[in-house]
Amino acid sequence: MLKLYTVYQNGKRACGVSVFGAIRHIVHTLDGRVESAKDIALEALGTHIGDLLRQGYKPVLDVAFLSEKSGFQTRHPDFDACDGKYTVYCKPSDIAQAVKEIETLASAMSFQQPQRKALMDWLRTQDMNSEFVVADKAEPVFAILLAEVATRNGWALHSSSDGIPAVVPSADIQSWFRWLSIPQEKMLTLKSALAMKSGGTLNADASVHDPASFFFLG
Structure with missing residues (x-):
């Protein structure tokens, strides 16, 4: 299982200290390559960090x-293994619950069968033993669904690209369209139809491959 680290650096050397648990994992790297790793008890952590400083x-x-x-x-x-394939990912406390909430939100959307199959296939690919839910870069609307649910629940949302919008998609869908590189001309054609209302529900009438066709209606 992946660990999260607090990182200390000294030139080309770095030391990561895992952030949870009674036993902390300590990893030393040089130029990004692991030199050594060990576990220490939480009680010894202060002394170790003092030595680093x-x-x-x-x-x-x-x-x-x-x-x-x-x-x-x-x-x-x-992101390394998939060459930047993922658009966004988050770390919910319960993967199964996260997938259920995304599915519930998506159930209010009108999909044709191939589109709904793509959505269900995406949800099925989520590893229930993982710590993360990920959205594929090839399906930007999945990123919007994931971001909506993650933001509602206060989950930390991360992305493979800088400038991820700080607001929930239902509050400012246009900023998400821009961030996901939806062509400006497509946005303009939607302007008259786009309705942004607080607490809206997600609706869709077009292809799951075209996130510009998705909008929130009150």
């Missing part, structure tokens, strides 16, 4: 993942 290490990241390719980084290491 005296050696010139400075805290640089509060929450990071450990990637075999890139060392400590803020994005999920699955």
